[in-house]
Amino acid sequence: MRPIGNANGLAKRGRRGMNDFADMEIFARVVTAGSMSAAGREMGLSPAVVSKRLRRLEDRLGTRLLQRTTRQIALTEAGRGYFERVTAILAQVEEADAFVTRRSGLARGRLKVAAPTSFGRKHIAPHLLAFLDANPDLSLDLELSDDFVDIVGEGYDLAVRIAELSDSSLVARRLARNHRVLCAAPAYLERHGEPMAIADLARHTCLAAANQDPWRLDGPQGPVTVRAQGRLHTNSSEVVLQAVRAGVGVALRSTWDVGEDLRSGRLKVVLPAFRASRHVAIYAVYPSRRFLPAKVRVFIDYLAGLYGPEPYWDKGLRDLISQSPATATAAE
Structure with a gap:
């Protein structure tokens, strides 16, 4: 039986193909990381090596894929189209690897x-x-x-x-x-009294981060909405946690966040008939x-x-x- 093709030629093309694929992966990583240095850190390569491999890829393709400045990189029109196709190829390779990996x-x-x-x-x-x-x-x-x-x-x-x-x-x-429950520090409740009805919250300091206001609660008569009100305004949920522990007001918190506080008595559940949506x-x-x-x-x-x-x-x-x-x- 005659051999198909030249073995040395196939080997050379195979090595070149592997190098081409690696250069494509480096190019995609540079685009997603935003810089050659960041991509190099992720891949364990120096910025000089990354730059050399990108130049080799561009020379092979005969076109510029990236516009480089000292501070940033930007895709050329050809680079954008190439990036879309390269990421699709890399995703297919990852799926192929995942198929085998999943089986093992x-x-x-x-x-x-x-x-x-x-x-x-x-x-x-x-x-x-x-x-x-x-x-x-x-x-x-x-x-x-x-x-x-x-x-x-x-x-x-x-x-x-x-x-x-x-x-x-x-x-x-x-x-x-x-699970999210309304809670407050015992010291706060001693000073201001414990709310006994949902309407009582209007007379209390309610603590919430900006993305947690308003509170949408499920109660015995159905859903209710409560606007957090008070002198403390923050975008940080962790600041709210520290404030409710310090006795600043009432907060709606997840038990993964305040479970230990509730077990120790550092915080107390108020209005237990109301809590955040179960969904x-x-x-x-x-x-x-x-x-x-x-x-x-x-x-x-x-x-x-x-x-x-x-x-x-x-x-x-x-x-x-x-x-x-x-x-x-x-x-x-």
């Missing part, structure tokens, strides 16, 4: 996750060592922010969100319930893909197993959070 059950590569700041600090960061030990071929980028991130546009593999999710192209898996929960959301990468699956499974049907932060709070607004008796 191993998680490999770099996992980029976004999560809310306070929740991430309290209920993700402390558990990362065990996760990384169990997945030695996986690296994790955890970015904490209270801003709404564009998962697809900003290149995240998944995000943890505490919200009432609307219909979208993203896939969501509920990780845990999110708000803690979710893992990720782009819809035919093949879910193993690195995404194992992280979601890890968090779901960690939190469980009854999250550990709700332990000992059953009497405080299990009262149903639909059946509770409100003092009006």
